[in-house]
Amino acid sequence: MQDDMSWQSLQSELERLAYIASDELAMALHLSMTLGRPLLLEGAAGVGKTEVAKALAQLQSSKLIRLQCYEGLDASTAIYEWNYQRQLLSVRAASDRDLSIDEVEAHIFSDKYLLKRPLLEAITQDDPPVLLIDEVDRADEEFEAYLLELLSDFQISIPEMGTIHATSRPLVVLTSNGTRDLSDALRRRCLYSFVDYPDKSTEMAILRKREPDIDARLATQIVGFVQALRKEDLEKKPGVAEMLDWAAALSGMGVVDITNDPTVMQASLVCLLKTQADKAQIPVEVTQRLAGKLV
Amino acid sequence: MQGFMAHLRTNGLRVGPDEFRHSMKALETIDVLKPDDVRLACKAICASKAETYTQFDDLFDAYWMNGGYEKFNIHKQPDQPGSTPRKSISQEMDDAGSGNGLGDPDEADDETSDESSQQGEGKLTGSRIRNINKVDLREMMTPEALARAEQLAKDLAASMRDRRSRRRRASQQGTALNMRKIMRASIATGGDPIHLFKQRRPERPVNIVALLDVSGSMMVYSRVFLAFLKGLVSAEQRTEAYLFHTSLMQVSDVMRDSDTLRAINRLSLMAQGFGGGTRIGASLDLFNQQYAAKSVNGRSVVIIFSDGFDTDPPELIGKALKRLRKRGCRIIWLNPLKGWKDYAPVAQGMSAALPYLDLFAAANTLDSLAALEPHLVKL
Numbered sequence: 208m209q210d211d212m213s214w215q216s217l218q219s220e221l222e223r224l225a226y227i228a229s230d231e232l233a234m235a236l237h238l239s240m241t242l243g244r245p246l247l248l249e250g251a252a253g254v255g256k257t258e259v260a261k262a263l264a265q266l267q268s269s270k271l272i273r274l275q276c277y278e279g280l281d282a283s284t285a286i287y288e289w290n291y292q293r294q295l296l297s298v299r300a301a302s303d304r305d306l307s308i309d310e311v312e313a314h315i316f317s318d319k320y321l322l323k324r325p326l327l328e329a330i331t332q333d334d335p336p337v338l339l340i341d342e343v344d345r346a347d348e349e350f351e352a353y354l355l356e357l358l359s360d361f362q363i364s365i366p367e368m369g370t371i372h373a374t375s376r377p378l379v380v381l382t383s384n385g386t387r388d389l390s391d392a393l394r395r396r397c398l399y400s401f402v403d404y405p406d407k408s409t410e411m412a413i414l415r416k417r418e419p420d421i422d423a424r425l426a427t428q429i430v431g432f433v434q435a436l437r438k439e440d441l442e443k444k445p446g447v448a449e450m451l452d453w454a455a456a457l458s459g460m461g462v463v464d465i466t467n468d469p470t471v472m473q474a475s476l477v478c479l480l481k482t483q484a485d486k487a488q489i490p491v492e493v494t495q496r497l498a499g500k501l502v
Numbered sequence: 503m504q505g506f507m508a509h510l511r512t513n514g515l516r517v518g519p520d521e522f523r524h525s526m527k528a529l530e531t532i533d534v535l536k537p538d539d540v541r542l543a544c545k546a547i548c549a550s551k552a553e554t555y556t557q558f559d560d561l562f563d564a565y566w567m568n569g570g571y572e573k574f575n576i577h578k579q580p581d582q583p584g585s586t587p588r589k590s591i592s593q594e595m596d597d598a599g600s601g602n603g604l605g606d607p608d609e610a611d612d613e614t615s616d617e618s619s620q621q622g623e624g625k626l627t628g629s630r631i632r633n634i635n636k637v638d639l640r641e642m643m644t645p646e647a648l649a650r651a652e653q654l655a656k657d658l659a660a661s662m663r664d665r666r667s668r669r670r671r672a673s674q675q676g677t678a679l680n681m682r683k684i685m686r687a688s689i690a691t692g693g694d695p696i697h698l699f700k701q702r703r704p705e706r707p708v709n710i711v712a713l714l715d716v717s718g719s720m721m722v723y724s725r726v727f728l729a730f731l732k733g734l735v736s737a738e739q740r741t742e743a744y745l746f747h748t749s750l751m752q753v754s755d756v757m758r759d760s761d762t763l764r765a766i767n768r769l770s771l772m773a774q775g776f777g778g779g780t781r782i783g784a785s786l787d788l789f790n791q792q793y794a795a796k797s798v799n800g801r802s803v804v805i806i807f808s809d810g811f812d813t814d815p816p817e818l819i820g821k822a823l824k825r826l827r828k829r830g831c832r833i834i835w836l837n838p839l840k841g842w843k844d845y846a847p848v849a850q851g852m853s854a855a856l857p858y859l860d861l862f863a864a865a866n867t868l869d870s871l872a873a874l875e876p877h878l879v880k881l
Contacts, residue, residue, distance in 0.1 A: 394551065399550045
């Protein structure tokens with residue numbers, strides 16, 4: 208794939224891989240590729256932020272390196288760690304032979320004893336990979352600081368070895384759910400795109416791409432219902448992934464019209480509503496009201 | 503382009519020379535003659551937050567399509583007296599404000615174009631929230647206000663929670679090496695420390711005990727304080743909450759109800775079920791006898807929400823607090839009256855309590871509650 212393809216062709220390429228990107232997202236991806244800047248994606252859960260990275264990796268037929276962030280994630284699990292046990296054995300072995308301290312030191316602090324974690328791995332590849340830093344808002348601020356060095360200069364400093372420069376620049380995609388506000392320093396180093404719930408036609412296109420066998424009428428009903436459901440006052444609004452699950456469930460059960468059987472319909476909502484409160488919020492009557500509006 | 507960047511900056515976006523450089527570079531890679539492409543490109547580079555992301559399209563149109571950003575300056579003061587047809591947001595603001603007998607709420611700005619009303623939204627909501635912060639809590643009943651009180655309590659609880667300990671405990675997540683354990687394990691490997699064990703300072707969370715006065719005189723504040731209490735309780739599993747009036751009852755479990763409004767309504771009902779006057783002294787005494795042994799220790803902070811009007815003799819409060827203090831806890835008294843002008847703790851109960859308090863503070867607005875944070879952290 209060339210870097211100089213236009214953003215429209217990028218968009219259609221992604222569509223071929225069953226990822227429907229909005230104009231804004233396609234442009235952001237295009238720029239992030241041409242400018243070599245990381246891309247920060249924000250948006251509610253289940254709108255396909257992580258999928259972007261997967262689709263990109265597929266598109267470029269490059270490796271996808273994923274770092275899932277969590278609270279308490281530290282440098283040794285994200286960047287690198289020395290293989291201490293191996294170093295120790297090697298020191299033991301070296302003590303029998305006659306080697307100077309410098310030689311031993313140079314030996315045990317070499318590449319061989321370095322355990323590469325996702326971030327270091329991503330910048331030492333021969334071909335540029337896609338680096339997905341997922342849910343970066345869940346990691347603590349300390350970790351954000353490590354990221355800054357990587358994202359601006361694509362280098363990592365290891366005290367014992369010096370600075371490691373990127374052999375190839377990875378395409379970095381960061382995603383965030385807004386658990387906490389990210390620092391301005393991090394935001395400034397990234398391009399930004401807000402991924403919203405898709406509109407009706409986009410969602411329809413996604414459904415047709417992912418579930419090509421589904422009946423056109425049922426597909427319209429599914430998308431219409433999910434769109435209406437998102438307007439209700441819910442704790443967790445159903446995302447695209449939930450919609451696809453639901454569609455698969457309905458077609459798997461052989462449903463052809465969602466208004467036919469209220470009990471089946473209600474039971475199948477387990478795919479969309481993920482908390483007790485939301486379930487209570489959408490009783491049979493509401494389901495029927497929402498479904499009734501669909502033509 | 504430079505003008506556009508300046509325009510974005512005046513409208514509150516954070517764009518610097520870096521963004522400028524990158525957008526110029528980006529423009530080289532796309533078809534500059536298509537305004538839509540340029541808009542998308544600039545959007546990806548210059549907008550860096552969800553709010554500015556939604557604003558961006560209008561800012562872009564205002565600059566390139568109309569050429570007038572004077573007209574579009576959304577960061578003008580929005581509180582000129584307005585003469586506009588009501589927009590939904592200002593309507594809502596009125597409901598929140600004057601419905602409760604407030605003075606002038608901030609008016610919507612007087613721009614009439616559609617864009618500006620969309621744009622103004624963020625700013626107006628902002629001013630309304632600021633308003634809420636200063637409103638006396640008696641006048642706050644809206645769900646948003648209660649939600650904010652709850653959030654505030656959660657933040658406070660979180661800031662109080664961590665206390666450093668001098669000791670260290672074994673923990674694989676730790677940062678320091680646990681030498682004792684390493685040496686012991688190294689015996690099995692012939693003296694070579696093959697396995698490294700770590701240790702760290704353990705978290706010693708502060709244990710909050712909240713006592714809320716729900717007597718008649720405090721009734722007007724009780725809903726907001728209940729929301730606040732709920733925030734405290736849900737932030738930390740071991741926080742305990744009690745209501746008192748003429749008697750004392752533990753409500754921690756009710757407070758953990760996941761549905762805020764339902765819990766508050768349930769509690770309001772329970773609170774109304776209490777009898778006539780306030781008996782702070784007797785209630786505190788009861789707390790000492792029944793609950794304190796279990797829930798109060800040297801790492802506790804006892805927070806009392808009360809106006810200090812007591813029907814019992816004032817010595818009782820002093821005595822009860824003195825006894826409570828012996829457990830080594832810290833005691834905070836939040837009094838809504840203290841925020842009033844010219845307040846002096848003349849209520850006898852209050853003056854009897856003062857010598858035993860670590861902190862005596864106002865709690866009549868959300869701002870005053872928020873201002874507690876630095877004090878609470880120090881305790």
